[in-house]
Amino acid sequence: MDDIDAMFSEMLGEMDLLTQSLGLETLPPELPSSSHQERNFSIGFTDLNESLNELEDKDLDALMADLVADLNNTEEKLTASKSTPSQAQLDPPSLPPPLKDCAPSALPAPPSTIIPTPAPPAASFQAPPPPQPSKSLPPEEIEAQAKSDKIKLALEKLKEAKVKKLVIKVLMNDGSSKTLMVDERQTVRDVLDNLFEKTHCDCGVDWTLYETNPELQIERGFEDHEYLVEPLSAWTRDSENKIVFLERPDKYAVFKNPQNYYLWKKDKNALKDMKDRDKESLLVENFCRASIIVPDLEGALFLKEDGKKSWKRRYFLLRASGIYYVPKGKTKSSSDLACFIQFDNVNVYYGMEYKNKFKAPTEFCFVLKHPQIQKESQYIRYLCCDDQWTMTLWVTSIRIAKYGTTLYENYKAALRKAPGTSVWTNRTVSTPSVPSPAPKAKAANGHGPQAPLQPTPVTTIISEAQDHHGNEATPSSWRPTAAAETVRPPTLPNAAVFPPPPPPASASPVPSPRMVKRPPAGAHQHCDTPPPPPPEDYLPPPPDDFLEPPPDFVPPPPPGYRLNPAACRDIPPARPPPPGTSASPVPAQRKIPPPPPKRTTPVATATSGGNMS
């Protein structure tokens, strides 16, 4: 083998000489400049003037105020620490920023803190070596101490000065746009909060910062924990990528209706009227334990073959460790599976209009690629699903596998920002109280695993439900209007007669003889339960249009691939979290653990030890 290797490389060397003599020395395309260079550029503008002109007056004022504050800061710091070399802050970097519409020097580079969040630890590594600020330490120890303090301070300031900032243009769903400055320490969540302030929207959990890439015809929502500057830095200088601020019900749909993702194999009818306590327990099971559980997802998908326009059908399985496929002639058993992709280095995107672009079998495509890849490449994986729901299921499940608990933490953070959310979502906030090894998950109210099952008192539910209705009236919301809800048929008669089945815990503890047990026991138990509360408190049977697997989100419509938020309005709204439908008030019994199984044979085969009866 090694001989061949040697021969081969020798041959290669000769060929190399040949190519060189032909003057074909080809250098690889320039890689994006090192990311730790300080850069200030704007995204989504063709030039800086435009970017500044496009600023609404108010925004411009705000931006200016930021900058002035930054400058003041700089000055203060400069006076505070003489050893700080000033040119580090004043000189724009000489390295070309990757965007053509960069505005490197127009904006002063202030060592500012736009947000008070402490710089992530990564920042310290990113800081390039500055000019040496100090020559030597004086002999006197006290003096040395004072000096080293100063140096420390100066260095910290320097680090701060190196914080990368971008001016970005965010498209709103009404066609307008907002301009804001983000620095590399801001998460998407921070930016969203910023936008909430500027737009007076309802601050719901579905608001998303969305990235579209027209060249690849892909898009994805940034996750709330991402540092926005990071993915934006991967954009090329001639990029036509856009950032859109819009509501995407698919963002956190899995936490609103986990059953659609975790029990997707089950009967659809059974899923749609799942009780809230069951949803909660699903979330607890899958997100609050030591290890995150990804939906048990598998099925045949089309895979676009490398470099060809043909699509091949393969059987794929999702596991926490990646996507696998079943090789030809092999079984689905774990050890036979071949790894298709792991998620460490890729993001998942929706592919738009691929029927046209790639002759895809359907329009329901998703894409896996390294975030830095911006143009077509053999390293991009294209997959195509039979229907929209399958695609949603895969994309969401891949996000769960990739981000794990972070996704759930994001959701809970989003909930805290969202005022007056529905009962169900409000109550989910209490789930972190469930014991989980993660020290972060604080026991908000000290409830244990069973505790979340405890229904909220009816009164609160109603008031919260009212809140919810009020909330739905806001125009910017995608939720069905209150009017739409009244169309719903009233509660089924028998739902009022039989309270929702109790958890196993509430099964009758009355021992009944032999196997004859259920009917009498059941009857007995129903008598025991408190009188059924007003019907609204039960889950109303969902309207007919929900008989389909709940399309929890509808991706932007195909016409005009370019994501037009205004057009999204036409899409049927996603199913809202059931307002006030939840929490069957079967009090007290909830906490009772399940009863012992019926003693069915009176005579035991052996008496228990020491207990002579």
Next chain:
Amino acid sequence: MAVWDLSVMVEELGPEAPPLTVSVTSDLHIGGVILKIVEKTQIKRDWSDHALWWEQKQQWLLRPAWTLDKCGIHADARLTFTPQHKPLRLGLPNGVTLKLRACFSSPVFRTVIGLCRVLNIRRPEELSLLRPVEEKKKKKDKEPEEEVYDLTGVPLTSGSVPSLYNGMPAHFADSPQTEAVYKMLSFTQPSPAPETIAKMYRPASVVDKAHIHSRWLDSSRSLMQQGVQENDRLCLRFKYYSFYDLEPKYDVVRLTQLYEQARWAVLLEDIDCTEEEMMLFGALQYHISKVSQSEPPPMTSCPAMDDLDSALQSLEVKMEGESSSMDMLETMTAPELHDYLKIFRPKRLTLKGYKQYWFIFKDTSISYFKSKEEGFGEPIQQMNLKGCEVAPDVNVAGQKFCIKLLIPAPEGMNEVYLRCENEKQYSQWMAACRLASKGKTLADSSFTSEVQSIQAFLSMQRSNPSAQTAQSDESINTHSLVSPRYHKKYKAKQLTPRILEAYQNVAQLSLTDAILRFLQIWQALPDFGVSYFVVRFKGSRKDEVLGIANNRLIRIDLGVGDVVKTWRYNNMRQWNVNWDIRQVAIEFDGNVNIAFSCVTANCKIVHEYIGGYIFMSTRSREQSDVLNEELFHKLTGGHEAL
């Protein structure tokens, strides 16, 4: 009242001694009988642990106030006066056998609680005792008796929390022997030899796995009642895969043993995983065994130690504060690597060989120049490795040390090979590439350890596994880290780079984090925590498999292995056991009724499994320290509990 003779065996009189005869009346209570026996033996000793065992009825007479009449004892009864605590050989999850005293008279559930208290394992309800697989006694002259740790000298305390001494429970601090036992309990065992793994029993099918689960002891009856004799061997295992409130600070032994059980489950293919997952498990095992050899022993904390810890920490912080400005300066003047290396970029149509350039590695970027002299000018090219993929392409025997880089760029991934001259150069550049791919620079504190671990891996590849004399820490055979399936599939040499690749992502973990990561990946496997039983569903003519997990029941086709149906406990209304026809019947919401009889296991075991999981789900924070034993028995005991 008529006086009659009761004969009682007393072990202390010797094995050959005839039964002792005491004259009793039917209204004499058990306590009185014991008093008479003790007087008659004329042996002076502590009899407090002794109790009467009724041979024919297989039961203990533990109520001293009950009269013989009430107990139903007549002159024909054969009683034995015997200690309630007897030595037991306990197989631990880590494969070590430990001899200790266990209670033979209380229900197994409580016996396990006692054992776990001695072993310092919290949450004893998750564990139970399993009869071992019968060893085939083909070879009479088997290898010398395995080392047996002995804890029989340790008295069983009834106190709730054992007091701590030197970071370990006080009862381990008695002697060097007991300290060794604690070390065995709280440290992971070294990787087993590949031959050991290959020789051990591996369940080949789901039916084999089902047979393992037929061996669980009944939690509501005592050891003695289940035919367990003094000095018998039983296995202590985590039975319910619902690990509550794992806290590395208090759970040193529990975590270690849980890891050992998980590790063996993976190595013996008791749980299926993919090749990629196996490599990651292998890498974690390698890392754990390496770190546990170098790290100071994990100490169970005690308040005093905590204080000391925090004091030390604040001291450290203080010292750091004093030196940090210097540190920062050093960080700012980032170190760099520079050397002549060869580079090769595979291109679609051009075939080019390796070309030599002068390379400089700084921060997270590699730059290269025509020669050293030009190293101060503009580089031919600069590559930022942040976010790139790094893979080794190494053949130690062939002296080939290449680093394969996949560097992301807008156009796709750029494939670049760097060829180093020797091991030393390779390990440094490789370590730098790996750190850079994660956004860390050479200045990062982990650089040195990264270099060392790469060298360790290279030496693994260099040494011929068959010629290995002793398994030193530096040269673990990679076959020890994976299941036998991969022994057949790959040579140890081929496995090394695969495991090394996976190792990159875990190399920086601390011991506890690595163990927790191992457990996490284990728990994320699709088949995790499913206990199998062969059952016959009512109305079905063929045997099927019932899988019991912590949140659901699974019906599995025996032939194909496909999941037919799952039912979640959440929807369960009630379940019953008909002990006459040995049938379990369960009712779920929506009038779903299922019933099955158990083929491989006693239906009590199945019943206890389901009830046990429901019990596990009732645990909550408020009552975290109180184990509701009564509830457990109510849920799992069946008729005997009532």
